[in-house]
Every structure is written in C-alpha cells, then in structure tokens.
Amino acid sequence: MAGFNKVVHSYEDAMAGLQDGMTVIAGGFGLCGIPEGLIAQIKKMATTDLTVVSNNCGVDGFGLGILLEDRQIKKMVASYVGENALFEKQLLSGELEVELTPQGTLAEKMRAGGAGIPAFFTATGYGTPVAEGKETREIDGRHYVLEPAITGDFAIVRAWKADRYGNLMFRHTSMNFNPMAATAGKITVAEVEEIVEPGELEPSQIHTPGIYVQRVIKGSFEKRIERRMVRQG
C-alpha cells in the first residue's frame, strides 16, 4: 500500500539517502530511548563527516558511541558527554568538533527547528561561554541570548508504538528528546517496538502525529541500562 504507509522492512530502506556530510538529529537521553538499530545501520553504511545532534553521544561501544570508533562524526552537538571516554579523548585532541549546548536550549532548538521558528531568546547561558559570539538582548531588565534553531537532513527516533501513518507513542521516560527530534528532520525515521493497526492508538493520546514521520521500522532493542540502581523490596 502506498500513500500513507510509511512502514519499511529493512534498515537499508530506513536510512536510504543518508550521505556524507549530512546532519542527523537523534532522540534519546543517555542510552534511554535511543534508536539502536538505526545507529547500527549508520555504522554499517560507514557514512562520514556527519554532524550529529543528540543530548549525549552514547557510551563507549554502545549507542552513538559506536559512530566515534570509525570517526564518522565530524561534529557533535550535545549537552553532556561525561560517560564516554573515547568522546572526551577525540574532543581534547581536536579530532572531533563539539558544540556543547545546554540541555533545555538543545531541546528548544529542535522544537523551534521543527516548528519553523528560526531562533529564540533564552536566559540560559547568558554571561557564560555558551553566549560568546551570539546576539544578546535585554528585555524587561533580564538578559537573553539569541539561539538559532536546528534542523536535520535526518532525524532518528525510538518510539514504543506506531501505526503505518507514522503516529507515535513513547514509553515512560524514553520519550525525552524523541518528540522534538521527530519534528526537526527532513526525513524522520522512527524505530519502534510495535506497529499497530490504525485506530488502535487513541488519537488524543498520540505524542507525535504522523505528519512529522516519513519512515517507520519495527526494531528489536537491547535497552541497555546505564546506571542500574535497585532498592530492596
């Protein structure tokens, strides 16, 4: 079925069109809610000179961290990279260009990019290295920094349930950056746990309407836990 059927059946089809030098926006927070199979496909395609926009860059050997191993990433836009030794090494040696961006600013950059807002003022980062070289403005006695929006050639997200129209629902805190990332890609690919029939998702409960999503693929996920904490119960 053509038209609104966005389901693809191979990772090759899911990431078709990705080329060297493109910008990829990835959902996820740490290892939670990351599109594991789509990242593995980028590794397999050996695409280089990528600009990757994601809150974190995975860990050594998992998540976006695997794209560092063959130096596929030219520039990383992220808020926190403390969990990744290879990342820190490439950053300190200058092999990897990094734009450290406050987490809320990063989320808003994606949201704005997807919503057609080219830039926005925020108090976050005023007077810090983040504001260097950026326009600032005083509004009602407070200082703000002008932050440009972000859009990507591709956005890759992880969702819980999808239908063939590309409507998405996320599970628990694996939502995180995924809804904004989904809006900001020219081609947005959702790797999902389950594909359901149209109508099974309650329309008012859909987190990401299908208009933002171009491709859907059913994945299987390791769902690695970064910091496993338990209490006696």
Place this chain on the structure above:
Amino acid sequence: MALSREQVAMRVAQELQDGYYVNLGIGIPTLVANYVPEGIEVMLQSENGLLGMGPYPTEAELDADMINAGKETVTAIKGAAIFSSAESFAMIRGGHVDLTVLGAFEVDQNGNIASWMIPGKLVKGMGGAMDLVAGAMNIVVTMTHADKYGNSKLLEGCTLPLTGVGCVKKIVTDLAVLEVRNGAFHLLERAPGITVEEIQQKTAGKLVVNGDIPEMVFN
C-alpha cells in the same frame, strides 16, 4: 567537625517547603530526597522528563525506559507525569520549579556559579545546569567549602567558565550555611564545632559575619 555528605543533604532538606516542586542535581543534592521533613510533601522534577520521581525500583520494577536525569533506573510516584525534554525545560525556564539544588566547583560573592568545565582537563558538559540556574526561582548550591588542597571554593570572582551569573541564593557547605546578596557571602550558620575563624579562613570572597552565628541544628 565538617559535615558528612549526608549531613549536608539533611541541612539542605530543611530548605524544603510543603508543596515545592524541586529539582535535585547529581551527587549530594540527590541525597536530599532521603531527608524530606515529615509532614511536608514535595514533588521531585527530573529534567529528562519526569515530575514525581520516586525511589529506586525493586528488582521486579526495574525498567530500562524509566530513568532519572542521572541516568539511574528510577520509579514514578502515584500522581507523576512524564513528558518530553522540551516540556521539561519549559517548566524549568518558565520559572515553575520552586527550588533547584546543585553542586559546583566554585561560587563567587556575586552569585555566579561555575560547575561544568575545567579548561583543558575535564569535559563533561553542562547538561541541564545552565537552564536550571537561569530558570529556577530559588537556587541552593552544595559543595565542600574548600578543595582537597585547602583552597577556598567561595571566591571573590569565579575563575572557571561560568554556568550562570548572579543566580546563587544560598550555599550549604560542609562548614557553613551562607546567603549570597549585595556582593558578599553572609554567614548564617556554622557546622557543629566549626568556628567562625575557620570559615573566615576558608572563604576567599567577602564574608559578612553579623553577631553570633548559630550552629546548625539537626533533628
């Protein structure tokens, strides 16, 4: 004696008020959740998109899709809400979070804070800290008063790249509770057995000491 990490958390918990929405940073701030005073209810916000954070899960409850901003597995309390990162930072930047508690490398007498970067050495990133200090109504910093070499972390001016300007209202260290206003640290309380002189000696920025300074009280 200087306070333990737990005692610093216990003292910070005294800043909590009934009905507060609170964001707790990584490290000592996280421990504050263990000492919420009896009879008051606070709602913990975790900036990855959870309002109403509960304790760590049991083995049976463990779920990789349920984590906090420290990437630890966690639970949600009854009445919790889960949302996107943009929504999460809308509530932070919009001034809806009543109190944020976070750690720091340095704080100065003008309320500037440096907590995210040591040039040429440690690169971790700011995470949500810049948003939190720019957006929360009230900011409490927890840290040791001096570093392991005895150098003060309460300075006239921060030397490291800043996280935010003019935002820190209160500091709880292992030696003292201080308020930051009018370009000075105002000493409010001492850790039990710690003298004003010792605090003075370990505070490099301008310290204002008005009258007798009481010892902290722990229940």
